[in-house]
Structure formats: C-alpha cells, structure tokens
Amino acid sequence: MSTLLEVKNLKKYFKTPGGMLHAVDDVSFSINRGETLGVVGESGCGKSTLGRTVIHLLPKTSGQIIFDGEDISDVDDHKLKELRRDMQMIFQDPFSSLNPRMSISQIISEPLKIYHVCKNSKELDSRVTALMETVGLALRFRDAYPHELDGGRRQRVGIARALALDPKFIVCDEPVSALDVSIQAQILNLMQDLQKERGLTFIFITHDLSVVKHISDNISVMYLGNMVEKSPKKELFDNPLHPYTKALLSAIPQASIHRKKERILLEGEITSPINPKPGCRFAARCIYAQDRCREAAPPLEEMAPGHFCACYRAKELAQG
Amino acid sequence: MSDKLLEIKNLSIHYFADKTVFKAVNGVNLSLERGQTVGLVGETGAGKTTTALGVMGLIPSPPGKVVSGEILFEGKDLLKMSASEMRKVRGKKISMIFQDPMTALNPVLTVGDQITEVIKLHEKCSSLEAAAKAKEMLEMVGIPAERFSEYPHQFSGGMKQRVVISIALACRPEVIIADEPTTALDVTIQAQVLELMTKLKKEIQTSMILITHDLGVVAEICDKVAIMYAGEIIEFGDLEAIYDNTAHPYTIRLFGAIPDLEKDVDRLEPIMGLMPDPSNLAPGCRFCPRCANRMPICETTPPPEVEVTPGHMVKCHLYKEGGLA
Numbered sequence: 001m002s003t004l005l006e007v008k009n010l011k012k013y014f015k016t017p018g019g020m021l022h023a024v025d026d027v028s029f030s031i032n033r034g035e036t037l038g039v040v041g042e043s044g045c046g047k048s049t050l051g052r053t054v055i056h057l058l059p060k061t062s063g064q065i066i067f068d069g070e071d072i073s074d075v076d077d078h079k080l081k082e083l084r085r086d087m088q089m090i091f092q093d094p095f096s097s098l099n100p101r102m103s104i105s106q107i108i109s110e111p112l113k114i115y116h117v118c119k120n121s122k123e124l125d126s127r128v129t130a131l132m133e134t135v136g137l138a139l140r141f142r143d144a145y146p147h148e149l150d151g152g153r154r155q156r157v158g159i160a161r162a163l164a165l166d167p168k169f170i171v172c173d174e175p176v177s178a179l180d181v182s183i184q185a186q187i188l189n190l191m192q193d194l195q196k197e198r199g200l201t202f203i204f205i206t207h208d209l210s211v212v213k214h215i216s217d218n219i220s221v222m223y224l225g226n227m228v229e230k231s232p233k234k235e236l237f238d239n240p241l242h243p244y245t246k247a248l249l250s251a252i253p254q255a256s257i258h259r260k261k262e263r264i265l266l267e268g269e270i271t272s273p274i275n276p277k278p279g280c281r282f283a284a285r286c287i288y289a290q291d292r293c294r295e296a297a298p299p300l301e302e303m304a305p306g307h308f309c310a311c312y313r314a315k316e317l318a319q320g
Numbered sequence: 321m322s323d324k325l326l327e328i329k330n331l332s333i334h335y336f337a338d339k340t341v342f343k344a345v346n347g348v349n350l351s352l353e354r355g356q357t358v359g360l361v362g363e364t365g366a367g368k369t370t371t372a373l374g375v376m377g378l379i380p381s382p383p384g385k386v387v388s389g390e391i392l393f394e395g396k397d398l399l400k401m402s403a404s405e406m407r408k409v410r411g412k413k414i415s416m417i418f419q420d421p422m423t424a425l426n427p428v429l430t431v432g433d434q435i436t437e438v439i440k441l442h443e444k445c446s447s448l449e450a451a452a453k454a455k456e457m458l459e460m461v462g463i464p465a466e467r468f469s470e471y472p473h474q475f476s477g478g479m480k481q482r483v484v485i486s487i488a489l490a491c492r493p494e495v496i497i498a499d500e501p502t503t504a505l506d507v508t509i510q511a512q513v514l515e516l517m518t519k520l521k522k523e524i525q526t527s528m529i530l531i532t533h534d535l536g537v538v539a540e541i542c543d544k545v546a547i548m549y550a551g552e553i554i555e556f557g558d559l560e561a562i563y564d565n566t567a568h569p570y571t572i573r574l575f576g577a578i579p580d581l582e583k584d585v586d587r588l589e590p591i592m593g594l595m596p597d598p599s600n601l602a603p604g605c606r607f608c609p610r611c612a613n614r615m616p617i618c619e620t621t622p623p624p625e626v627e628v629t630p631g632h633m634v635k636c637h638l639y640k641e642g643g644l645a
Contacts, residue, residue, distance in 0.1 A: 042506035043477075150594060151364075180363035180533065185577035185590035192587070207506060214579035214588065237581065251511040253536030255578050257563045265515060266508045269476050 004169060004201045005054070006030040010063035012046075012053045019275040023049040025225035027063075028300070031218075033168075036195065036202040038216030038233070040209055040248070044270055046225040047205045048092075051171040054203065055087040056080055068168065085115060088162040092174035094154035098146040104157055105142045108132065111164040131160040136190060152183035156190070163194065169201045176211060188215055209252050213237060218306075221245050224273050224281040227300060231307040241309040241318055244282045280311070288313050324392075325527050326352040326375070326414075326495055331389030332551075333367075333374050336382065340599040344370040346551040348389075349625075350529075352495065357521065357528040359538035362548035365595050368531045369419075371548075372497045375529075376416055377406045393495070412442040415488040419500040421480035425472040431458075431483045432468035438490045457486040461516060478509035485517065492524045499531045514541055535578065539563060547571050550596050550606035557632035567634045570607045605637065613638060 012024040023046040031037045039047045052058045054065060056075070064073045072083060091097035098107055109128050118124040132139060135156040146154055155175060162170050172191070176184040192215065194200060206212050212219055213233055220230040221242065229242040240246045247264040266285050279294040280286070286293070292312055300310040303318070311317075333345040345367040352358050362368050373379050375391055377398060391398040393414065398406065415438075418424040426434060435454035439445065445453070455465040461482040463475075472480055481501060488496055501517065502510040518541050521528055530542060538545055538559075545562040547555040547570070555568040566572050576589040593610040602608055608618040615637060623637045639645055 042508060152594070180595075181574065181577045182363060182591035183594075185579075185588035186592075188579070189587055189590060209507070210579040210581050213581060214585075234584075247508060249581075251507040252581065253510075253514070253534060253540050254581060255535035255539055255563070255575060256582075257539050257559045263511060265511055269478055269509060270506075 002033050003030050004033045004068060006064075006066040007054060008064040008066070010050070010053060010065065011061040012049050012058060013061045016274060018272075021274045022225045022276055023273060024053060025276075027222075027225075027227050029220060029227065029230060031201055031203065033201055034195070034199045035217040036204050036215055038212035038219040039203060039205045039222060040207060040212050040219060041222035042207060042248075042270060044224075044273065045222040046273070047207075047222050048173050050222070051089070051173050051203055051205050055089060055169075055171050056083070057089065085165045086168045088165065088167040088170045090155075090158050090162050090170060090172045090175045093178055094151055094158055095146075095178070097158055098154060100146055103143050103145055104132075104137070104149070107146075107157055108160045108164060111161060115165060117165070127164070131164055134163065134194070135160045136186075150183075151179050152186060155179060155187055159187075159190065159194075163198075166198070167200070169203075171203045171205070173205045174207070175204075177206065177208065184211070191215065209249065221248065224270060224276065226281050226297070226310065227308075228282065228311070229307075229309045230300070231304075231309075235304065235307050239304075239307075239318075241303055241307065241314040242282075242311050243286050243288055243313075243317070288317060323354055324351045325354045325394065326529075327390075327392040328371070328375065329390040329392065331371065331374060331391065332387040333370050333379060333384060334387050335384050342598045343601055344384075344551055344598055345374065346601075348548075348551070348553055350546055350553060350556070352527050352529060354494075354527055355525060356544060357530055357542045358544045358546060359542035360529055360531045360546050360548060361533065361535060361538055363533055363595060365550075365598065366548040367551040367598075368548055369499055370551075372416065372499050372529065372531055375497060376410055376414065377401070378410075378416075408442070411438050411493070412491045413493055414495040414497065415491070415493040417481075417484055417488045417496060417498040417501045420504050421477060421484050422504070424484050425480060427472055430469045430471055431475070432470075434483070435487050435490055438487055442491045454486075454490065457490050458483075460489075460520065461486045478505055478513060481505060481513055482516070485513075485520070489520060489524065489526070493526060496521075496526050496528045497531070498528060500533070501530070502537065503532070503534070510537075517541070535575065547574070550601060551598065552606060552635065553633075554607065554635045555633065557629075561629065561632035565629070565632065567628055567632065567639060568607075568636050569611050569613050569638070573610075573612075605635075 008028050010024055010027045014021040014023055041047045053060050105128050108131055109124055112118055112124055112127055118127055137156050176187050204215055216233050219233045219236050220227050223244050229245045240249055247266045250264045268285050271284055280297055283289040283293040298310045298312045300308045303309050303314055328348055328350040331345055331348045335342040335344055348371055360368050374386060386399055432454055435457055436450045439450040439453050455468055458465050463482055502513050544558050546553045549570050555571050573591045577591060591610055596606055604620045605618040605623050608614050617637050623635045625633050625635050626639050626641050628634050628639050628643055
C-alpha cells in the first residue's frame with residue numbers, strides 16, 4: 001500500500017509566559033492510504049496539537065509534512081485552500097463545533113459553496129441530501145438548528161461537513177468522547193463504513209484505548225509531546241513494550257468481573273511540558289528509570305517488525 | 321450485615337416547564353446496606369443525577385419537584401425533613417462528590433478554607449481545630465498539608481478531585497453519593513482516584529452510591545449494580561447477576577456497545593435509536609421502541625419488577641418470577 005501522509009521530525013512549540021511549551025516534540029510517522037492511525041494519550045500529551053499541526057490548522061515550529069507525495073511543509077494560503085479539499089477534520093465537541101445560527105443544511109453546504117463545487121442551487125440541494133443520507137441523518141433535520149439535535153446527530157452533521165468535499169484524509173479529534181456508549185457505537189460503525197466505501201485515511205485521536213483498538217490499524221502512544229511507542233494494534237495490546245503503555249493498558253477498567261489483572265499504578269501526574277528537562281519525559285514517573293534515562297531522551301527504535309518504542313530498557317524488560 | 325442504611329422507595333421526580341412535564345425519575349426503588357457500594361449506571365438523561373440530587377434534597381425547585389416516594393435514611397424520611405434539619409444531614413451524614421472537579425470548587429477560596437467550612441458547620445470545634453482536621457484530610461487524600469492555603473487553579477484535575485473527595489469525607493459521612501467522580505479524569509489518574517476511594521471507604525466505613533456510565537469502573541469497585549433507563553431502574557443485582565447473567569435486553573445491548581479490549585470484533589452492535597424524550601414517554605416499556613425482543617404487550621403495559629433469581633430484579637416482560645416467562 002502506498003503512503004498517503006508522512007511526517008518527519010514535526011515540532012510544535014507554544015510561547016507561554018513560563019517559557020517554551022513543547023506540545024509536540026520531534027514526532028515522525030507515516031500513514032498508508034485507507035488506513036487508520038490511532039493516537040492515544042492523556043490530556044496534555046499533545047495529541048490534538050499533533051492532529052491540528054499536520055493539517056495546518058496550527059503553524060508548525062519545524063519539521064516536514066509530505067502529503068500524497070508532495071511536500072506541504074510550507075504552503076501559502078492559496079495552496080492551503082486547495083489542500084483543504086483533501087484534508088478535513090472532525091472535532092471533539094459536537095456542541096461547540098457547529099455554528100448555532102446556521103441550519104443543518106447551511107452547515108453541510110458551506111464547504112461546497114466555498115469551493116464552488118455545485119453549478120446551481122438544485123445541485124447543491126441534492127449534494128446536501130446525499131450527504132445527509134450517507135451519514136444517516138433524517139432529511140427532516142435539513143432546516144433544524146444544532147440546538148435541536150442531540151449529541152450523536154450533531155456529530156453526524158460534523159462528519160457530513162467533513163465529507164462534503166470528498167477528502168482523502170480526515171483528522172478525527174476525539175469524535176466519540178462526548179457521546180454515550182450506545183451512540184458512540186453507532187458513530188464508530190458509521191466511520192468504519194465510510195472508510196471502506198470511500199477509501200478514507202484517518203488519524204483518530206482519542207484517550208479511550210478500547211475505542212482506538214477497535215478502529216485503528218496502527219496505534220501510536222504519546223506522552224508529553226513525544227511518541228513513545230508505535231505499533232500495529234494487535235502487537236501493541238499483546239506485547240506492549242514501553243512502561244507507560246503498560247501502565248496505561250493496565251489502568252483501563254474493564255466491563256467484566258473475571259478479568260482482574262495486575263494494575264500498575266503510576267505515581268504522580270503528568271509533568272509540565274514547559275521547558276522540559278532533557279532525558280525521557282516519562283522518567284519521573286517510571287519505576288524502571290535509570291540515570292541514563294534522565295540524561296538523554298531515548299530514540300524511537302524498531303524493536304520488532306513495525307513495532308517502535310522509545311525506551312532504553314524496553315528490550316531488557318521484555319526479556320524479563 | 322444487612323441493615324438498610326438508605327432506602328429509596330417509589331421515588332418520582334418531575335421537572336415542570338411551561339406546559340410540559342419532564343419525567344426524569346419514575347418510581348425508583350433502591351436500597352443501600354451499610355458498607356456497601358451500589359453502582360447506578362445509565363446513559364445521559366437516564367435520571368441518575370436527578371435521583372442523587374433528590375436524596376441530597378438539592379432538586380432545584382422550581383422547576384423540579386419530588387412527586388412521590390420516600391427516602392428513608394436511618395429510619396427517617398428525608399423528604400419530610402425541614403430545610404434546617406436537612407442541612408444537618410447534608411455534608412455530615414450524607415455527602416456528595418460532584419462530577420466536575422473544575423466547577424465544584426469555589427475559585428476564590430483556598431482549598432483549606434473550603435474543607436474547613438464543612439467541618440466548622442457540622443462539628444463543634446474552634447477554627448484552629450477545624451483547620452488541623454482539614455490538613456489531616458488533605459494528607460489522607462494524598463495532598464501535602466503545605467498546600468492548604470493554595471487556590472483550586474493551582475491544582476491539576478486529579479488533585480482537585482482529591483480536594484472534592486476530602487471535602488465530602490471531612491465529617492466522615494455514613495453515605496457518599498459519588499456522581500461520576502472520575503469521568504473528567506485521565507485513565508491513569510482515574511485508577512489512582514478509584515484506588516483512593518476504595519481505601520478511604522474501608523478506612524472510614526462508609527457506604528457509597530456510585531453514579532457512572534462506565535461499566536468498567538463499576539466492575540472494579542461496586543458490590544451491587546442498578547441499571548437505569550429513562551428514569552427507571554430496569555435491572556438490579558449483584559455484580560455476578562449483572563455481568564454474567566445479564567437479563568434485560570437494554571443491559572445486554574449496553575455491554576454489546578462497548579468495544580472490548582480482549583476480543584476482536586469487526587463491528588460494534590449499537591443500540592438503534594435514541595433515549596426516549598422524558599416529556600413524552602411511551603405508555604408501556606420505556607425501552608420498547610429500541611428493543612429487538614419487543615412483543616405487543618411491551619407497547620401497552622409497563623413491565624412489573626420481577627425477581628429472576630434471588631436478589632436479581634428485572635423489569636421486562638420476557639421474565640417472570642424465577643426465570644423466563
């Protein structure tokens with residue numbers, strides 16, 4: 001399969017009164033066409049910033065982004081507008097990502113109008129109708145306003161808007177986190193169906209490991225701006241290598257009373273990403289940390305085919 | 321021990337707006353024994369929080385009103401208590417941990433002052449003694465006492481929730497109602513907070529009603545589970561009954577909708593349709609429009625509560641006393 005998106009050494013720093021905030025620090029990855037890369041991590045680990053920087057919603061600090069064989073690291077506004085046809089985003093909060101003063105059909109048709117896709121209003125109408133049908137929205141909501149819809153339907157509107165221009169690539173930033181489980185399952189199924197039908201490529205950002213496992217082909221785990229582990233999903237869940245990934249996996253409460261597992265309780269909380277110390281970002285909470293971990297950050301190395309991990313001791317720990 | 325500490329009987333709470341009545345809670349029966357943790361599970365709008373606010377006597381009125389029912393605590397009906405009697409119970413005997421630690425704390429008071437406030441209200445002690453106790457509480461939830469004079473914004477989310485917990489526990493209440501205490505937290509922090517709550521519960525011998533939508537959290541810390549749908553408890557039982565001998569179609573579908581970490585499934589099985597509108601509830605079973613097993617009787621007659629196995633209650637026409645109908 002061919003690579004659709006390749007990101008090399010991407011950095012995004014924010015200037016804050018306290019110093020430089022390293023939101024995304026030297027992250028590299030690539031995604032094949034038609035696949036889903038799940039990005040997991042806790043709040044503040046830089047996963048949303050990563051998603052936004054990749055599609056130029058935030059200007060990057062440095063690094064290279066190659067999309068569809070073309071270097072799009074530095075593009076002007078004109079080129080960016082063209083790119084947006086192919087790169088879209090689905091936002092986390094279906095309550096604040098829809099304009100409350102626009103009706104559903106206006107929201108969905110806006111991208112079509114901006115890009116003059118339709119010749120006349122009749123064509124526009126039929127496109128909106130088709131999109132609403134695609135995402136499973138009843139046509140009676142055409143003229144409804146976002147406040148009249150529940151969370152699941154609102155998220156469907158967000159998805160229809162993202163699909164309007166027939167993009168190749170969509171960044172989904174916690175698209176189901178605000179929804180109840182029964183509705184969450186509806187939306188996840190919809191997204192999988194759309195991916196199959198249209199060959200879409202997703203970056204799926206979430207903090208929910210069971211969701212990411214369900215929907216992704218590959219998963220990368222982020223901690224404080226760094227990608228600490230990246231692997232095909234099965235391998236990650238069967239054989240996690242990074243101490244943080246292990247703790248994260250063990251912390252998920254499972255809806256079963258038979259699977260009591262050894263829980264690794266992490267001490268303390270995520271440290272500040274402002275002017276981070278050299279060395280591994282996770283060292284302060286890691287029970288295996290040694291002096292070398294605090295001196296220089298471990299590189300992301302391939303430990304098994306396709307399985308990357310940034311930890312000096314991963315190999316040694318894996319062998320027990 | 322099987323003495324009932326808190327017993328909710330046939331509780332109905334409705335919200336009255338202009339011409340519509342929102343039936344948030346409809347005939348809920350729930351009892352809590354000493355030392356037990358009962359999980360109250362349901363999706364948004366199921367009436368979980370309204371039930372909790374009802375017990376606390378905190379239903380905003382108007383528009384809310386307790387239409388019927390009794391809430392017996394240590395033999396006395398909380399609903400018949402005067403406002404001042406209720407104030408003596410609230411925070412002292414029954415206290416609540418709120419969902420969102422970011423908004424549950426007063427941003428302009430130090431966390432120390434906020435813990436001290438509860439102690440001063442309910443216990444006869446000097447300000448100094450109260451402050452000393454508050455510091456003890458902070459240490460107990462794992463926050464260094466030196467942070468007594470700091471403001472909420474100086475704490476992280478997990479730390480704020482610890483402060484909220486220490487306020488709720490300050491007077492060593494008999495019952496804690498925890499409303500989604502870990503929903504706003506990250507998983508690793510959630511694991512810490514759950515561990516802490518379990519430990520403290522043992523230490524101070526409290527009973528707890530844990531409100532959540534997360535069946536994983538329930539499996540970890542609850543003894544009994546009540547599944548709520550459209551203002552009713554549709555299934556109740558101990559962990560084994562609910563997780564292994566799931567009876568109600570809604571509960572079964574709820575488990576099916578959660579992506580499983582251990583199993584690989586290509587597609588999830590969502591529950592079709594939406595939660596019913598509480599201002600326009602169906603006359604029969606509330607889950608009937610979304611139910612795959614519906615029968616003609618479901619549309620017209622609300623199912624009675626039946627005990628399928630001892631202690632396992634279900635509200636569904638598929639069952640009768642002692643098993644399948």
